[in-house]
Every structure is written in structure tokens, then in C-alpha cells.
Amino acid sequence: MNIGDVAALSGLPAKTIRYYEDIGLVKPLRSANGYRTFRESDAHKLAFLGRSRALGFSIEDCRNLLALYEDEKRASAEVKEIAEQHLKRIDEKIAELKEMRATLAHLVDACAGDHRPDCPILADLATKQKDEEHLKKTA
Amino acid sequence: MNIGDVAALSGLPAKTIRYYEDIGLVKPLRSANGYRTFRESDAHKLAFLGRSRALGFSIEDCRNLLALYEDEKRASAEVKEIAEQHLKRIDEKIAELKEMRATLAHLVDACAGDHRPDCPILADLATKQKDEEHLKKTA
DNA sequence: GTTGACCTTCCAGCAAGGGGAAGCCCTAGA
DNA sequence: TCTAGGGCTTCCCCTTGCTGGAAGGTCAAC
Numbered sequence: 001m002n003i004g005d006v007a008a009l010s011g012l013p014a015k016t017i018r019y020y021e022d023i024g025l026v027k028p029l030r031s032a033n034g035y036r037t038f039r040e041s042d043a044h045k046l047a048f049l050g051r052s053r054a055l056g057f058s059i060e061d062c063r064n065l066l067a068l069y070e071d072e073k074r075a076s077a078e079v080k081e082i083a084e085q086h087l088k089r090i091d092e093k094i095a096e097l098k099e100m101r102a103t104l105a106h107l108v109d110a111c112a113g114d115h116r117p118d119c120p121i122l123a124d125l126a127t128k129q130k131d132e133e134h135l136k137k138t139a
Numbered sequence: 140m141n142i143g144d145v146a147a148l149s150g151l152p153a154k155t156i157r158y159y160e161d162i163g164l165v166k167p168l169r170s171a172n173g174y175r176t177f178r179e180s181d182a183h184k185l186a187f188l189g190r191s192r193a194l195g196f197s198i199e200d201c202r203n204l205l206a207l208y209e210d211e212k213r214a215s216a217e218v219k220e221i222a223e224q225h226l227k228r229i230d231e232k233i234a235e236l237k238e239m240r241a242t243l244a245h246l247v248d249a250c251a252g253d254h255r256p257d258c259p260i261l262a263d264l265a266t267k268q269k270d271e272e273h274l275k276k277t278a
Numbered sequence: 279g280t281t282g283a284c285c286t287t288c289c290a291g292c293a294a295g296g297g298g299a300a301g302c303c304c305t306a307g308a
Numbered sequence: 309t310c311t312a313g314g315g316c317t318t319c320c321c322c323t324t325g326c327t328g329g330a331a332g333g334t335c336a337a338c
Contacts, residue, residue, distance in 0.1 A: 004284070014285090015327060023325095033334060035285055044265070051264045056239045059325070069261045079260050080252035087247060090240045094233060100195045101229045108226060113219035121218050122208050125190045126183070143315065153316090158295055172303060174316060198294070 001038040003028075010046040017046060025049060025063060057086055140177040142167075149185040156185060164188060164202060196225055 007014045020026050021036070026045050028036040038046075048069060052062045061082055068074045068082075110120040146153045159165050160175070165184050167175040177185075184205060191201045200221055207213045207221075249259040 002285075013327080016325085018286095019326060033285080034287095035334080048264050053325090055243055055264075056236070065261070065264065068258075069265060072256060074256045074258070075254045076250055076256060076258035076260075077252045077254065079258045080247060080250045083243060083247045083250070083260050087240065087243050090236055090243065094236050094240065097195070097229050097233050097236070100193075101226065101233065104194055104222060104226050104229065108219060108222045111215055111219045111222070113216045115214045115216065117211060117213050117215060119207075119213070119215035119218045121215075121222050122204070125187050125194075125204065126208060141316075152296085154296060155294080157317095162294095172316085173318095174303085192294090 001043060003036050003038070006038040006043045006046060009043050010050050012046055012050050020046065020049060023059065025059075025066065055086075056090060057082075061086060140182060142175050142177070145177040145182045145185060148182050149189050151185055151189050159185070159188060162198065164198075164205065194225075195229060196221075200225060 001009075003014045003017055007017060010017070012020075017026070018036075021028060026038075026042050026049075028038045028042050031037045045066060048066060049062050052065055053059075057065065064082055065079065068079050107121045107124055112118070140148075142153045142156055146156060149156070151159075156165070157175075160167060165177075165181050165188075167177045167181050170176045187205060187208060188201050191204055192198075196204065203221060204218065207218050246260045246263055251257070
């Protein structure tokens with residue numbers, strides 16, 4: 001298989017596949033003309049990577065997951081550990097975004113959004129920075 | 140004020156402040172020895188930027204917000220528009236993360252996490268990529 | 279033989295800074 | 309007066325995970 005074929009199969013852009021070779025995630029063979037030649041197992045790995053990435057795993061996580069996947073003697077605990085860590089990071093990110101969202105929604109609500117210059121959003125952005133310290137100190 | 144002072148005031152690292160000057164967000168003066176000299180208004184802007192960034196606005200959003208902030212004749216509608224767009228992006232991101240989270244939590248739950256190699260997480264990562272297409276085609 | 283679709287490598291860049299080197303500047307203390 | 313230290317400067321590379329483009333080789337079809 002050439003890179004185009006495996007790209008179509010895995011759903012990954014050819015550029016991404018070359019990059020994955022670059023960083024050692026896959027090791028396709030080369031044919032006489034210099035083209036990359038992918039085996040079934042390479043296509044399989046790439047699909048695995050695509051799926052892992054889609055779940056938000058970092059490249060380093062993917063590398064570890066792939067190694068575990070290929071290790072017949074792995075302990076599922078190792079896989080679970082990686083997944084749980086990632087789950088935790090996702091939860092943290094969600095919490096962070098929700099907090100932003102709450103503040104922002106509040107401000108958007110308070111803003112008239114008309115032709116006048118008065119704007120609670122700008123007022124908040126302009127004043128909070130010192131008030132926060134103030135509040136902490138005086139609280 | 141030197142950069143260290145304004146860094147302490149705004150809570151931004153000196154590196155970040157230099158970067159913000161680089162990309163034209165602030166324009167501190169220079170004293171004879173080459174040191175940056177920040178006015179009150181610069182400190183104010185930097186705090187504004189810090190707060191905007193903390194709410195997740197992109198640098199370009201920040202640039203626009205800052206311009207509106209300084210424009211006495213702005214329409215609050217313009218500010219609101221930027222904030223609403225950002226709110227929308229946050230909501231999309233949260234939705235995306237929640238979907239990842241759901242899948243991942245499901246898999247983690249199903250995994251024994253012991254010394255045995257059998258692992259639903261790996262099984263899922265290994266098979267979903269083609270099944271998905273399959274499902275779409277055969278559905 | 280010549281298009282046009284592939285494929286190759288390399289270089290540059292995105293966001294939004296962080297790390298660290300090499301080298302001024304300024305002040306305080308012995 | 310010298311020296312140590314801390315702060316400041318510029319510069320360039322590193323990060324994550326790719327993406328785009330330029331310059332050029334290859335291959336199958338017409």
C-alpha cells in the first residue's frame with residue numbers, strides 16, 4: 001500500500017502519516033522508487049492511532065498505548081492507568097471551561113449589545129485584575 | 140515602572156509581557172539604559188489582557204477587545220459579539236470533551252485493570268476505526 | 279511524449295509563550 | 309574601589325501536533 005491508500009483507509013492525512021513515521025510511531029518499508037510501503041499491520045496501527053487521538057490522547061499516550069497493544073504480556077492495569085489519567089485531565093479541562101463559560105455567560109447577559117459604549121464586559125475585564133487581589137487581601 | 144514591577148502588578152510573567160510588546164499589544168517607552176518603562180496605562184492594559192486571556196479569549200480577540208476598550212465611541216454590540224462567539228467556541232469545546240469523556244469513562248469502567256492482558260480499552264481502539272465506517276455504510 | 283496524479287524531501291509556520299545563554303546596568307556592601 | 313547580586317536586554321531554540329507549500333522524482337494513461 002502507498003501512503004494515499006493507507007490515508008484513505010485510516011482517515012488520516014498523508015502529512016500526518018509522514019509525521020507519525022518521523023516521530024517513530026510507524027515504520028513503513030520503502031520500495032525501490034523510494035515510496036513508503038505500508039503493510040496491513042501499519043494500516044492497523046495508524047487506525048489505532050487515529051482512534052486514540054480522536055479520544056484526545058496525547059501523542060506520548062498513543063505511543064505507550066500502542067506499545068501495550070503490541071505487548072501480548074501487558075497488564076490491563078497499565079492501560080487503565082493511562083486512560084484514567086487522561087480522563088482526569090479531561091475532567092479538569094471541562095471544569096476549567098465551565099468556569100469560563102459561567103463568567104462569560106454572566107457578562108454577556110449583562111451587556112445590552114446596542115450602539116451605546118457602556119459595556120459590563122469591558123468594565124469587568126478592566127477592573128477585575130486589581131479587585132481580585134483586593135478581595136483576597138481584604139476578605 | 141520596569142518590567143518586573145508591572146509583571147508583579149499584572150500577574151503576567153515578564154516573558155509574556157515582552158511577547159505582548161513583540162506582537163504589538165503594548166508599547167512601553169524605553170529609558171536611556173534600554174529598559175522598558177511602563178506607564179500606568181500600560182499596566183492597566185496588561186491587567187486587561189491577563190484577565191481576557193484567563194477567560195480563554197485568543198490573542199486576536201484580546202487585541203480587538205483592547206481596541207474597543209480604548210475606543211470611547213464603541214458600540215457595546217461589538218464587544219458582545221466577540222464574547223458570544225467565544226462563548227460558542229467554549230460550548231463546542233465542552234461538548235467535544237464531554238463526548239470523549241463519556242466514551243473513555245465507559246471503556247475505563249469495562250477494563251478490569253489487573254495483571255491480565257485482556258483489555259476492552261485496547262480492543263476498542265483497535266477495532267473501532269473500521270467498524271465505524273462499516274456501521275455508516277451498512278446502517 | 280506529455281500530461282496529471284502520485285510520491286519524495288525540506289522549510290516555514292500556527293498559538294502562546296517557556297527556557298536558557300550571553301551580555302549590559304545598577305546598587306549595596308567590604 | 310572593587311565586586312557580587314539581581315534585574316534587565318536580545319537572541320534563538322523548544323514545545324504540541326500537525327499543515328501548507330516549493331521543488332522535484334515516478335508512474336500510468338492517452
